[in-house]
Amino acid sequence: xxxRIRGSFYRTSAWRLALRSTLVFAAGCAVIFLAMYxxxxxxxQERSDSWLIGESETLKQVAVTTPRDALYDRIVEEVxxxxxxxxxxxxxxxxxxxxxxxxxxxxSSPHQTVWVGPQDSGKFLAALHGISPERGAPVSVRVPGWSxxxxxxxxxxxxxxxxIYLGLLDASAAALMRRLLVRFALGWLLxxxxxxxxxxxxxxxMLRRVDAITGTAASxxxxxxxxxxxxxxxxxEVARLAQTLNNMLDRISSTVNQLRTLTDSMAHDLKSxxxxxxxxxxxxxxTEDRNQCAELVAxxxxxxxxxxxxxxxxxxxxxxxxxxxRLRPQTVDLSELAGRVAELYSPAFGDNRQSFTIEAARPVxxxxxxxxGTRMLSNLMENELHYAGAGAEVSVEIGIVQNxxxxxxxxxxxxxxxxxxESAGDGAAAMARVFHRFVKGNGSHGHGLGLAFVNxxxxxxxxxxxxxxxxxxxxxxxxxELPLSGAKTDQxxxxxREAVS
Amino acid sequence: MRLLxxxxxxxxxxxxxxxxxxxxxxxxxxxxxxxxEKLALEGVHDALIVDLTLPDMDGLELIQRLRAQGVTSPVxxxxxxxSVDERVLGLERGGDDYMTKPxxxxxxxxxxxxxxxxxxxxxxxxxxxxxxDLEIDLIRREAKRGGTEIQLTQxxxxxxxxxxxxxxxxxxxxxVLDHVWKMRIDTSTNIVDVHIHRLRNKVDRDAHQPLIRxxxxxxxxxxx
Numbered sequence: 001x002x003x004r005i006r007g008s009f010y011r012t013s014a015w016r017l018a019l020r021s022t023l024v025f026a027a028g029c030a031v032i033f034l035a036m037y038x039x040x041x042x043x044x045q046e047r048s049d050s051w052l053i054g055e056s057e058t059l060k061q062v063a064v065t066t067p068r069d070a071l072y073d074r075i076v077e078e079v080x081x082x083x084x085x086x087x088x089x090x091x092x093x094x095x096x097x098x099x100x101x102x103x104x105x106x107x108s109s110p111h112q113t114v115w116v117g118p119q120d121s122g123k124f125l126a127a128l129h130g131i132s133p134e135r136g137a138p139v140s141v142r143v144p145g146w147s148x149x150x151x152x153x154x155x156x157x158x159x160x161x162x163x164i165y166l167g168l169l170d171a172s173a174a175a176l177m178r179r180l181l182v183r184f185a186l187g188w189l190l191x192x193x194x195x196x197x198x199x200x201x202x203x204x205x206m207l208r209r210v211d212a213i214t215g216t217a218a219s220x221x222x223x224x225x226x227x228x229x230x231x232x233x234x235x236x237e238v239a240r241l242a243q244t245l246n247n248m249l250d251r252i253s254s255t256v257n258q259l260r261t262l263t264d265s266m267a268h269d270l271k272s273x274x275x276x277x278x279x280x281x282x283x284x285x286x287t288e289d290r291n292q293c294a295e296l297v298a299x300x301x302x303x304x305x306x307x308x309x310x311x312x313x314x315x316x317x318x319x320x321x322x323x324x325x326r327l328r329p330q331t332v333d334l335s336e337l338a339g340r341v342a343e344l345y346s347p348a349f350g351d352n353r354q355s356f357t358i359e360a361a362r363p364v365x366x367x368x369x370x371x372x373g374t375r376m377l378s379n380l381m382e383n384e385l386h387y388a389g390a391g392a393e394v395s396v397e398i399g400i401v402q403n404x405x406x407x408x409x410x411x412x413x414x415x416x417x418x419x420x421x422e423s424a425g426d427g428a429a430a431m432a433r434v435f436h437r438f439v440k441g442n443g444s445h446g447h448g449l450g451l452a453f454v455n456x457x458x459x460x461x462x463x464x465x466x467x468x469x470x471x472x473x474x475x476x477x478x479x480x481e482l483p484l485s486g487a488k489t490d491q492x493x494x495x496x497r498e499a500v501s
Numbered sequence: 502m503r504l505l506x507x508x509x510x511x512x513x514x515x516x517x518x519x520x521x522x523x524x525x526x527x528x529x530x531x532x533x534x535x536x537x538e539k540l541a542l543e544g545v546h547d548a549l550i551v552d553l554t555l556p557d558m559d560g561l562e563l564i565q566r567l568r569a570q571g572v573t574s575p576v577x578x579x580x581x582x583x584s585v586d587e588r589v590l591g592l593e594r595g596g597d598d599y600m601t602k603p604x605x606x607x608x609x610x611x612x613x614x615x616x617x618x619x620x621x622x623x624x625x626x627x628x629x630x631x632x633x634d635l636e637i638d639l640i641r642r643e644a645k646r647g648g649t650e651i652q653l654t655q656x657x658x659x660x661x662x663x664x665x666x667x668x669x670x671x672x673x674x675x676x677v678l679d680h681v682w683k684m685r686i687d688t689s690t691n692i693v694d695v696h697i698h699r700l701r702n703k704v705d706r707d708a709h710q711p712l713i714r715x716x717x718x719x720x721x722x723x724x725x
């Protein structure tokens with residue numbers, strides 16, 4: 001699984017998603033860092049500009065108020081020197097390397113009259129030539145031979161007395177800004193790199209689990225449905241997807257197994273009578289005895305009728321199991337219906353030397369599809385006729401227990417074989433094997449459809465069937481529970497008891 | 502009586518035609534819906550037997566078209582579709598009766614006769630039925646054989662009445678269950694045989710000529 005991801009890594013969703021999210025993240029961080037840098041740079045520049053404006057005003061006052069005598073230049077130069085020293089040392093008195101201040105005074109010509117600053121004053125004065133003193137706000141001026149621009153403020157003195165210029169190259173601030181820029185860039189790279197790595201790893205880990213699900217689904221074959229996605233205790237979306245897939249595979253596997261069982265059983269239960277009918281017809285074709293011929297054909301017809309019944313019932317049970325059995329329910333008195341079915345079967349119990357009693361509370365109203373309900377009751381009777389054994393006592397009881405309509409069929413025959421009462425199937429579909437199609441006891445001559453049909457009809461009507469062996473008296477007990485109809489009766493249930501032997 | 506059989510399966514069409522002809526009906530047969538429509542519109546058929554699955558049109562559509570063009574003859578629908586919904590749909594679209602495949606020919610004949618009886622003017626309902634020396638009084642619910650009264654339960658009388666009403670015709674076990682017990686169930690036991698056996702013991706026990714006969718593989722017939 002891992003090799004599959006690594007083999008085409010740059011085509012994986014993990015790579016694409018990580019790259020896209022990282023690009024968006026990087027752009028967002030860059031914008032934030034740039035905004036922060038601009039704010040800091042402006043704050044630093046405002047600090048320099050404030051100093052320049054304040055000092056230029058001081059120097060202007062000095063220049064204006066100092067008499068224009070032989071000492072004028074000396075006084076102004078000294079004041080300018082003192083001002084420049086303010087930015088040349090830090091708060092502890094240590095010199096700040098690189099900070100440079102210049103002061104220039106020009107007359108109205110404009111020719112330089114006073115200069116305090118680096119030696120090459122000509123370059124500076126040439127650079128100052130285009131500055132307009134009227135603005136009074138600092139501007140950036142590039143001086144040839146200097147790495148960074150100077151912030152310069154120009155102030156006009158009295159009319160006809162010229163201008164003074166104060167310039168500052170704040171090397172410490174420039175260095176601070178450079179350091180800030182570098183650290184911002186490094187921080188940005190680190191964040192983007194780390195974000196990309198974490199996103200990529202997270203996505204890759206998640207998608208590897210998705211890939212495992214894909215691999216599992218791809219490995220499913222019709223002859224092997226046993227593969228499942230391994231679950232490691234996570235409870236996230238991918239884990240739920242894996243769990244859902246596993247559940248789906250469980251259901252498919254169960255259905256396929258049922259289908260195989262059904263196919264095998266159908267093959268056996270259909271082919272045997274077909275073989276028998278074919279044999280009968282062959283003999284009938286070759287015999288010259290007309291009576292024997294008629295007998296063989298009639299037997300064949302009877303077998304075909306039974307075959308038709310197997311197919312019909314099997315389809316009904318299959319439809320019911322698949323939730324596709326369409327009901328036409330109507331309000332029915334279960335006691336009355338069971339009574340009519342019992343009337344039909346009573347003589348057969350007598351012929352079978354079985355005693356038969358029916359006890360019915362009336363009325364027991366249920367919403368029931370009458371043909372299906374009739375067949376369900378008929379199957380319960382047939383089951384007793386076939387399997388309770390000669391001489392058995394069979395009793396049927398119809399009543400209401402805990403707001404449910406209950407049909408209880410009991411006998412004192414041999415009971416169910418233990419393996420038929422074992423639970424089979426998964427989850428909500430789990431039920432005793434005796435209710436599965438084509439499951440039958442060793443002594444059964446039927447097709448294993450009778451009780452499967454009873455169960456299918458009961459479930460289709462929102463009820464259930466329980467099969468068990470009676471604990472003390474011995475024999476079998478089948479309990480069918482159905483929801484009562486919404487139609488209520490005010491009459492207390494009365495019981496009738498009918499015994500037939 | 503003339504019937505029209507519309508069935509695309511050649512084998513079924515042929516044996517139906519033969520069985521109906523042997524029972525005294527004139528039979529036309531068709532495998533196609535369009536051809537059957539033309540034949541039915543001639544108006545000479547007393548009843549139609551229509552399979553629902555035809556190669557050129559749905560059987561229900563054929564019935565609807567015939568009803569829309571004024572054909573009133575009763576229609577017996579044949580189909581392998583077995584759900585109650587489909588049965589109801591077939592009857593709602595103009596069918597008069599519905600049989601699912603496979604079916605017993607005897608039952609088909611009985612249903613065709615029943616349809617024909619329903620479509621002809623009603624005759625006064627008999628209150629007494631007689632087959633040979635067996636006579637039953639439907640009002641007093643009494644049965645006599647050779648003038649001797651036979652003691653029957655309600656179920657036994659209903660069964661005998663049904664056999665008498667169909668005297669001379671074969672009735673299947675499914676028909677007996679449907680008409681006497683009002684139950685449409687397939688039974689793998691000989692439950693109907695048990696009732697017939699009990700009835701036969703009372704009706705034929707002292708008579709030299711048995712009336713109730715078993716047609717092995719098909720059903721029973723009551724005839725003199």
